[in-house]
Amino acid sequence: MNFSKALNILLAAALLVVVGIYSTRGTTAGDTRNNIAMSAKTATDIIHERSSIRSYTDTPLTEEQLETLVRAGMAAPSAMNKQPWQFIIVDDREKLDAFGDALQTSRMAKLAPAAIIVCGDLSKAGEGWLQQYWIQDVSAASQNILLAATDMGLGAVWTSVYPAPERMEVVSGILGLPEHIVPFNIIPVGYPDGEARPMDKWKPENVRRNGWE
């Protein structure tokens, strides 16, 4: 009886400790992700599990999911902290279909409930040759969006627009972009339809140590 009581107390204590330890995982930045349930995986897991998802279910995304994607984009580093970007959330069916119809490379926009169009804002970019950094900055922002989508159990794909002049013209036309806003890519996003198959792209020959030779 005493042993049984002691065991009760021990088990209850162990349960509290285990719940206590694990309940702090992944909760430190709750406000930046709108309290959406994220995967239980680490950032490094997500980096390796991300893959290009080109087919989606009909399920629409919530406002919170869409904002979480864009917030992740804006958290990217940028040269001289210029943040030379604009993010256009598109969930208008006609516009998504228009992207897919006009651009073979973005045809999966027709299947997606939404897309993020990442744009460079040249009015915020540097002068002269420094202006070119906007391309690096919006690329980092785009990668953040893909990783945040994976983290939320969504699937997305980076379909490029810049620097193809005809694609840029199409997207600028559909969205009514002013001159200083450069459409960089279209990222269709939704719940994956089918299994993701991340590629293993590890190639030891792509690593060198302390120099070329």
Add this chain to the structure above:
Amino acid sequence: MNFSKALNILLAAALLVVVGIYSTRGTTAGDTRNNIAMSAKTATDIIHERSSIRSYTDTPLTEEQLETLVRAGMAAPSAMNKQPWQFIIVDDREKLDAFGDALQTSRMAKLAPAAIIVCGDLSKAGEGWLQQYWIQDVSAASQNILLAATDMGLGAVWTSVYPAPERMEVVSGILGLPEHIVPFNIIPVGYPDGEARPMDKWKPENVRRNGWE
């Protein structure tokens, strides 16, 4: 007595369930991160907690940490899956100091135990205007490296080399790079010396819905 036994069994079962649930967290891609202990945060947390770290302790990085950084870089998406990159790990003190002495923008390399130099490999890039995609591809790879560093409790900063001709010449000289390898940035990395202060860069005015207006 019966109640106490039943409680024992219930508590033991609950403990097993809780341990079972949580022990699967963050373990699905263990081999891609060399069994290094990662932060208990989600990818979205890490995206928001990453900041540019410019000062480091003397503690050297392990081979596993360096490889994990480079593996994260290689997991990035690339246009037409060209993977047009090379990653040069530098932990030679003289070379790190040479970067810091020659390049004001990379001066923190003198404080860092290591740096990853992300390079474009033009021999693997596309033809004609498609060649320009290497810039977007290595930018995504660089962002992955910064996030993996944050995930490991390390600090890093993206210091740009491309497209500044004089910086590119310096880095190519120090590393002995051939013509087709373009040094893109220098990412000094180490254990942070001091507190990280992530910036909140959320700006609602940088988001539009379904078009510019």
